[in-house]
Amino acid sequence: MYDINNLLRKNIKNLTPYSSARDEYTGEASVFLDANENAFGSPLDTAYNRYPDPMQYKVKIRLSEIKGVPARNIFVGNGSDEAIDILFRSFCNPGVDNVIICPPTYGMYQVSANINDLEARKVLLTEEYQLNLEGIAEAIDERTKLIFICSPNNPTGNSLNRDDIETLLANFNGIIVIDEAYINFSRQKTFIQELTEYANLVVMQTLSKAWGLAGLRVGMAFASEEIIEVMNKVKPPYNVNEASQQLALEALNNVQQVNGWIKETLDERDKLVLTLKELPFVTDIYPSDANFILVKTTDAKGIYNFLVQHGIIIRDRSKVELCEGCLRITIGTPQENKILLSTLQQYK
Numbered sequence: 417m418y419d420i421n422n423l424l425r426k427n428i429k430n431l432t433p434y435s436s437a438r439d440e441y442t443g444e445a446s447v448f449l450d451a452n453e454n455a456f457g458s459p460l461d462t463a464y465n466r467y468p469d470p471m472q473y474k475v476k477i478r479l480s481e482i483k484g485v486p487a488r489n490i491f492v493g494n495g496s497d498e499a500i501d502i503l504f505r506s507f508c509n510p511g512v513d514n515v516i517i518c519p520p521t522y523g524m525y526q527v528s529a530n531i532n533d534l535e536a537r538k539v540l541l542t543e544e545y546q547l548n549l550e551g552i553a554e555a556i557d558e559r560t561k562l563i564f565i566c567s568p569n570n571p572t573g574n575s576l577n578r579d580d581i582e583t584l585l586a587n588f589n590g591i592i593v594i595d596e597a598y599i600n601f602s603r604q605k606t607f608i609q610e611l612t613e614y615a616n617l618v619v620m621q622t623l624s625k626a627w628g629l630a631g632l633r634v635g636m637a638f639a640s641e642e643i644i645e646v647m648n649k650v651k652p653p654y655n656v657n658e659a660s661q662q663l664a665l666e667a668l669n670n671v672q673q674v675n676g677w678i679k680e681t682l683d684e685r686d687k688l689v690l691t692l693k694e695l696p697f698v699t700d701i702y703p704s705d706a707n708f709i710l711v712k713t714t715d716a717k718g719i720y721n722f723l724v725q726h727g728i729i730i731r732d733r734s735k736v737e738l739c740e741g742c743l744r745i746t747i748g749t750p751q752e753n754k755i756l757l758s759t760l761q762q763y764k
């Protein structure tokens with residue numbers, strides 16, 4: 417029987433979480449004089465004078481319907497970046513434990529590890545941008561608490577082999593975190609449905625990408641009830657503000673619009689790839705399962721600076737291991753992609 421108590425930091429296991437004003441009674445009430453709020457209202461059209469629901473109950477119910485997971489298996493955070501940090505703070509003893517990351521990958525795993533004074537052991541992806549299972553097995557020791565896997569991976573864009581991830585899930589005693597920020601664009605299935613199979617699995621998703629809500633900062637983690645309980649204990653009490661909760665709830669009713677944008681993004685991605693391939697300074701375009709592409713060029717820095725001069729910002733990834741000469745380009749609207757291409761066609 418898998419027991420996450422064996423992984424938890426001792427101080428977290430023993431932690432009495434903050435009890436917010438509205439956690440401490442049951443039943444109906446209409447006069448709230450418990451939280452030192454301004455009882456008169458807010459100097460705005462919408463009233464935000466009350467603290468938000470600390471457990472984001474309504475948002476979780478809607479997410480639960482969309483994702484097919486019980487609400488008790490969902491954590492909602494101030495972006496999925498918050499979930500990353502909370503996992504570190506819950507499971508990893510600063511200066512003692514380590515985590516494994518597989519670069520080139522999303523930079524926040526390393527930064528969050530640094531902030532929490534944790535060693536992030538790097539096991540590079542293979543030349544094909546897949547997991548190096550042998551390398552990971554060698555890097556694991558008794559102090560390895562978490563392994564971060566990003567699929568589809570940022571910045572390479574590809575999905576990681578499902579069998580490899582399952583091998584890790586079946587053999588690692590710590591927690592495997594699968595970051596599915598770009599899953600809505602992917603041909604691969606989410607790992608959310610595997611939560612009942614693996615007690616050591618955390619799947620992260622976000623409303624920042626396909627859902628078009630990066631400005632609201634709403635991210636999710638899906639995991640066993642035990643892991644979610646720990647994350648809720650460690651998070652700041654009101655981690656997702658009221659405006660974000662209300663707007664996320666409203667947006668989550670517009671699945672069709674989002675699906676339309678996903679389809680359009682994928683069509684645009686295919687078109688962009690075809691045209692980019694024709695450019696003399698493009699040497700490779702890696703297969704993408706996301707809303708961006710990684711493009712290998714003969715002169716990444718020069719192209720990046722040229723585009724900046726024309727008011728177009730992409731991401732220069734040429735200094736990243738295994739990404740020499742590479743630029744990461746987000747798929748824009750048809751109009752934006754056209755501007756990008758016509759500008760690139762002027763590059764000498």
Ligand SMILES: Cc1ncc(COP(=O)(O)O)c(C=O)c1O
Pocket residue numbers: 494495496497498522566570595597598621622623624630633634635
């Ligand atoms: C792989 C990956 N995970 C997480 C995030 C951050 O997501 P959020 O906006 O929910 O914090 C990003 C943002 O670029 C990302 O690329």
